[in-house]
Amino acid sequence: xxxxxxxxxxxxxxxxxSMTLLCAQDMNHEYMYWYRQxxxxxxxxxxxxxxxxxxxxxxxxxxxNVSRLKKQNFLLGLxxxxxxxxxxxxxxSSRAPQxxxxxxxxxxxxxxxxxxxxx
Amino acid sequence: xxxxxxxPQALSIQEGExxxxxxxxxxxxxxxxxxxxxSGRGLVHLILIRxxxxxxxxxxxxxxxxxxxxxxxxxxxxxxxxxxxxxxxATAEGGNKLTFGTGTQLKVEL
Numbered sequence: 722x723x724x725x726x727x728x729x730x731x732x733x734x735x736x737x738x739s740m741t742l743l744c745a746q747d748m749n750h751e752y753m754y755w756y757r758q759x760x761x762x763x764x765x766x767x768x769x770x771x772x773x774x775x776x777x778x779x780x781x782x783x784x785x786n787v788s789r790l791k792k793q794n795f796l797l798g799l800x801x802x803x804x805x806x807x808x809x810x811x812x813x814s815s816r817a818p819q820x821x822x823x824x825x826x827x828x829x830x831x832x833x834x835x836x837x838x839x840x
Numbered sequence: 841x842x843x844x845x846x847x848p849q850a851l852s853i854q855e856g857e858x859x860x861x862x863x864x865x866x867x868x869x870x871x872x873x874x875x876x877x878x879s880g881r882g883l884v885h886l887i888l889i890r891x892x893x894x895x896x897x898x899x900x901x902x903x904x905x906x907x908x909x910x911x912x913x914x915x916x917x918x919x920x921x922x923x924x925x926x927x928x929x930a931t932a933e934g935g936n937k938l939t940f941g942t943g944t945q946l947k948v949e950l
Contacts, residue, residue, distance in 0.1 A: 764940040
């Protein structure tokens with residue numbers, strides 16, 4: 722059982738280039754999330770999805786786009802990369818939403834992260 | 841903005857000692873979760889405490905929640921070198937989002 726898989730693990734981009742990060746989960750989770758982690762900032766939510774075909778903005782959505790065409794995949798795109806987007810990106814998924822019930826179904830399963838450097 | 845703020849930012853202890861980290865948050869919550877992150881890895885869920893619970897245990901972990909003070913604490917007893925990691929609290933306020941704090945870096949020395 723792979724859980725949450727992110728590709729690629731590392732990428733170096735030049736300013737203005739575009740790229741897509743792929744997140745795949747095999748747990749049949751309905752909810753998926755993209756976070757970025759920067760030193761001293763903790764994790765900040767970029768975008769999330771409550772089901773196939775849906776997406777919503779998180780705390781820091783500017784400069785990113787997402788798509789959830791298939792339930793198991795959640796793609797994060799950078800159309801024109803900027804140095805400020807240098808970060809470690811984490812994908813996560815959960816079976817249930819965060820604010821409705823409180824159980825083991827709420828907890829997030831994270832991928833191993835994708836380290837992106839924009840020069 | 842961050843919902844949770846952990847204290848201390850860094851903690852260094854000897855193996856066998858207890859480690860306590862605190863988390864404060866700003867708004868009403870549905871539940872509070874603690875996660876661990878080993879260096880260079882993703883976060884791993886440790887424990888969830890509901891807003892109507894005051895204390896919860898899981899192995900060597902003990903979590904308390906004081907909703908009147910909007911704070912939580914994570915106690916790791918009899919720490920081991922393998923407990924060296926960053927620990928994050930995360931709050932669910934409602935909706936579909938979990939908001940993370942800035943983390944406590946724990947180092948357990950032999």
